[in-house]
Amino acid sequence: MANCLPFVFLATCFVTLTLSAEAATLTGRVDADGNDLRDVVVTAKPLNSIKKYTHEKINPVSMALDQKSREFIPHVLAVKVGTPVFFPNSDDIRHHVYSFSPAKRFEIKLYSGTPKKPVVFDQPGVVVVGCNIHDWMLGYIVVTDSPYVTKTDEQGNWSLELPEGNYQLSLWHPDSIANFGSTIDDQLVPTSKPLHHTITLKANPQTGKPPSTLQLQGYMDGF
Amino acid sequence: MAISKQLAMTNKDKLLLGCFLIGFCFYAKADPSLFDTSLHGLLDLRYQYSAARPGEAENGLGKFRVGGHGNRFRANEAALTLQSSLGWDWSGILTVKYANKQYNPLDLSEAFLSYRPVSTSAWQFNARLGMFFPPISLENTGTAWSSPYTLSSSAINSWVGEELKTFGGELRVNYQSKIGHRLGLFAAGLANNDTTGLQLAWRGWSLSDYESTLNDRLRLPNNIGIQANFPKQAALSRPFVEVDGKPGYYAGFSAERSNLYSVRALYYDNRANPAAISNGQYGWHTRFYSIGLKAELPWSMTLISQGLSGRTTMGARLDTLFPVDVRFWATSVLLSKSLNKHRISLRYDRFGTNEWDFLPQDNNREQGYAWTANYNLTLAQRHQLNFEVSQINSDRPARLNIGQSPHQEETLWQIAYRLFF
Numbered sequence: 025m026a027n028c029l030p031f032v033f034l035a036t037c038f039v040t041l042t043l044s045a046e047a048a049t050l051t052g053r054v055d056a057d058g059n060d061l062r063d064v065v066v067t068a069k070p071l072n073s074i075k076k077y078t079h080e081k082i083n084p085v086s087m088a089l090d091q092k093s094r095e096f097i098p099h100v101l102a103v104k105v106g107t108p109v110f111f112p113n114s115d116d117i118r119h120h121v122y123s124f125s126p127a128k129r130f131e132i133k134l135y136s137g138t139p140k141k142p143v144v145f146d147q148p149g150v151v152v153v154g155c156n157i158h159d160w161m162l163g164y165i166v167v168t169d170s171p172y173v174t175k176t177d178e179q180g181n182w183s184l185e186l187p188e189g190n191y192q193l194s195l196w197h198p199d200s201i202a203n204f205g206s207t208i209d210d211q212l213v214p215t216s217k218p219l220h221h222t223i224t225l226k227a228n229p230q231t232g233k234p235p236s237t238l239q240l241q242g243y244m245d246g247f
Numbered sequence: 248m249a250i251s252k253q254l255a256m257t258n259k260d261k262l263l264l265g266c267f268l269i270g271f272c273f274y275a276k277a278d279p280s281l282f283d284t285s286l287h288g289l290l291d292l293r294y295q296y297s298a299a300r301p302g303e304a305e306n307g308l309g310k311f312r313v314g315g316h317g318n319r320f321r322a323n324e325a326a327l328t329l330q331s332s333l334g335w336d337w338s339g340i341l342t343v344k345y346a347n348k349q350y351n352p353l354d355l356s357e358a359f360l361s362y363r364p365v366s367t368s369a370w371q372f373n374a375r376l377g378m379f380f381p382p383i384s385l386e387n388t389g390t391a392w393s394s395p396y397t398l399s400s401s402a403i404n405s406w407v408g409e410e411l412k413t414f415g416g417e418l419r420v421n422y423q424s425k426i427g428h429r430l431g432l433f434a435a436g437l438a439n440n441d442t443t444g445l446q447l448a449w450r451g452w453s454l455s456d457y458e459s460t461l462n463d464r465l466r467l468p469n470n471i472g473i474q475a476n477f478p479k480q481a482a483l484s485r486p487f488v489e490v491d492g493k494p495g496y497y498a499g500f501s502a503e504r505s506n507l508y509s510v511r512a513l514y515y516d517n518r519a520n521p522a523a524i525s526n527g528q529y530g531w532h533t534r535f536y537s538i539g540l541k542a543e544l545p546w547s548m549t550l551i552s553q554g555l556s557g558r559t560t561m562g563a564r565l566d567t568l569f570p571v572d573v574r575f576w577a578t579s580v581l582l583s584k585s586l587n588k589h590r591i592s593l594r595y596d597r598f599g600t601n602e603w604d605f606l607p608q609d610n611n612r613e614q615g616y617a618w619t620a621n622y623n624l625t626l627a628q629r630h631q632l633n634f635e636v637s638q639i640n641s642d643r644p645a646r647l648n649i650g651q652s653p654h655q656e657e658t659l660w661q662i663a664y665r666l667f668f
Binding site: 117118120122123124126129130131133156157159227228229230236237238239240241242243244245246247 | 283285287328332335338340359363365366367368369373375379380382388389390391392393395417419423425433505506507543544545588625628629631665668
């Protein structure tokens with residue numbers, strides 16, 4: 025019986041830990057001037073986690089930023105630090121993808137299909153991606169060191185599965201007047217009702233889509 | 248002598264074209280995957296009603312290219328642009344066009360190589376080589392140098408289309424800031440621009456949508472004394488010839504941020520020898536400052552303003568005076584609003600010339616202003632319907648020579664169907 029005591033103690037501890045780490049769903053909605061806002065990156069960072077969170081433990085899955093109809097799809101991609109990102113080319117023309125953002129400087133020459141080697145995003149920050157052949161193409165890869173990250177859907181809704189606890193919540197959108205990394209608020213999980221945030225947008229945001237007429241797509245003055 | 252000079256020019260043209268074709272073939276053969284070609288173009292059909300004096304196309308002093316009283320249908324322009332990548336850093340651009348009353352029915356309007364390597368640092372280096380427009384117009388950003396805002400270009404850009412084209416090389420260095428501002432310095436060496444300025448002096452400013460081509464000829468106003476004062480001048484002006492063998496240049500700076508603003512300023516000097524003449528074409532020493540601002544305003548509004556001021560001199564100097572010494576200036580403000588498939592634009596132009604030379608009988612002074620209003624509707628990205636009216640008020644004393652009042656008010660109504668592909 026005495027030999028069993030350590031096991032009972034350990035089992036009790038395990039149950040307690042499991043209970044304290046019980047998953048909860050945090051949901052919210054984001055709008056801008058009353059309109060649903062898609063592509064808002066929402067991150068949650070634990071404030072008083074029992075385990076110290078490190079990058080190595082994320083083991084992120086690879087993701088893709090597609091080029092389709094001379095546009096980056098999706099316009100905003102949210103990834104965790106260390107994520108390999110593939111750049112498939114679904115168009116039948118070439119793209120020359122590049123970024124000179126400090127978080128990741130790279131250049132890929134894309135024929136058709138997907139290059140075998142992904143680009144690994146190993147530093148947090150916003151990586152602005154362009155195409156040297158099609159000036160209007162614009163995409164954003166948001167690289168975060170938060171363990172919990174998601175994006176709003178077309179209706180501006182988001183949800184995160186995360187253990188109960190206290191979190192620092194951040195929201196970012198490429199057309200927002202606020203800079204990347206500006207924290208919105210501290211949040212205790214679970215909450216009784218869904219969250220609601222409003223973002224102020226810039227006056228002339230860049231959509232990253234081709235110009236609306238062929239008149240403006242078919243001319244290159246080279247300057 | 249005259250014939251051999253003409254042939255020399257033709258050979259130069261052939262050389263230019265040959266370089267392109269050889270370049271294309273070389274890359275196509277070397278690696279087909281590096282050879283990516285696209286074809287774009289436009290077709291522009293017009294219905295026009297004008298109440299105006301005969302213009303450049305009719306050897307007149309009218310302020311539109313074609314004047315007269317009455318209406319007409321015409322195929323205004325058809326252009327084809329071939330864009331081909333030559334590797335990842337170079338591309339070739341070739342535009343061939345037909346235009347109403349163009350000297351050669353089919354001719355080159357742009358032919359150049361563009362060097363634009365990707366830069367993953369803040370510094371970027373670009374170049375252009377061949378025959379291309381100097382970076383003056385902020386309105387002509389569409390297929391084959393068309394404008395998405397109006398059919399008739401501003402006074403400044405009409406002149407750029409008629410008489411200014413770089414035959415040479417241009418280098419540009421850009422610095423891109425973290426938040427997207429791009430600051431650039433550029434300079435170009437150029438040739439074949441020695442008659443630039445002639446139209447501004449003898450015909451004056453105008454509103455047109457004509458881009459002169461490689462082997463083009465422009466008409467001169469009749470009966471204002473050009474033949475009497477300058478008997479060596481040929482009946483037609485060649486906008487792109489080298490008269491004295493002296494290269495010219497321009498240099499300037501640019502600043503821009505996508506979807507926010509664009510500023511360009513440059514100083515241009517063709518360094519032509521005004522005393523030179525070759526095959527009936529005088530050297531016109533033309534130099535000017537140009538500045539342009541484009542700003543994207545809230546509510547999908549765009550503001551474009553350009554200004555240009557300079558001087559052109561022609562002929563052998565007598566003491567301190569030239570036979571022709573004209574100061575010219577022009578400015579324009581355009582406000583445009585787009586709403587889905589619709590666009591409304593309004594532009595105001597103001598222009599003038601003055602002169603200090605020893606031939607008072609060749610009076611090249613003028614003052615004027617113009618209004619242009621345009622509405623266009625674009626369907627399925629490619630079919631564009633335009634409704635436009637332009638009115639120009641101008642005073643030009645030389646009109647007395649052809650029995651016209653110096654003051655003229657001229658109006659042009661246009662309906663255009665433009666197809667882009």
